Amino acid sequence: MPRFIVEQAFFSDMDLPTHEKGDHLFRKIISNNAEKGVTWVKSYVGRDRTRAFFVYDAPGPDEILQAGECNRLPIDDITEVSVLDPYFYLGIGESGRKTVPPSHLRTPWLPFSYLIA
Known part of the structure; x- marks a missing residue:
C-alpha cells in the first residue's frame, strides 16, 4: 500500500477533546477513512501549531482527498513517500x-x- 504525507493548516484554537466526545470524533474519522481504504498511521503538529502533517497509507491521493471531504478536514498538500531507514x-x-x-x-x-x- 502506498504511503503519503498529508499537510494541512492547523489552527491553534482547534478543539481536540480527550474525553468521550474526542473518542467519538476520532472513531468517526477512522471509520470514514476506512470506507475509502485510507489508514491514518500517525500525525505531527508543528511547534508553532500552524501546520499538521499526517502519515497515511492509501490506494492513492484521490482516496485521501475523498476521506478529507467526508471528515471536513481541508488538505493543502499530498506527497507520496517511501521509507528511508x-x-x-x-x-x-x-x-x-x-x-x-x-x-x-x-x-x-x-x-x-x-x-x-
Whole structure:
C-alpha cells in the first residue's frame, strides 16, 4: 500500500477533546477513512501549531482527498513517500560488504561509537 504525507493548516484554537466526545470524533474519522481504504498511521503538529502533517497509507491521493471531504478536514498538500531507514545502512563499507556484525545493526538506542567500533 502506498504511503503519503498529508499537510494541512492547523489552527491553534482547534478543539481536540480527550474525553468521550474526542473518542467519538476520532472513531468517526477512522471509520470514514476506512470506507475509502485510507489508514491514518500517525500525525505531527508543528511547534508553532500552524501546520499538521499526517502519515497515511492509501490506494492513492484521490482516496485521501475523498476521506478529507467526508471528515471536513481541508488538505493543502499530498506527497507520496517511501521509507528511508538510516539504520539499514550502518555497517556497510565502501565495498558494499558488512563491516559490523548484523546483531549491531538497527539498534538506534546504542551509542553511535559502539556501532562503528
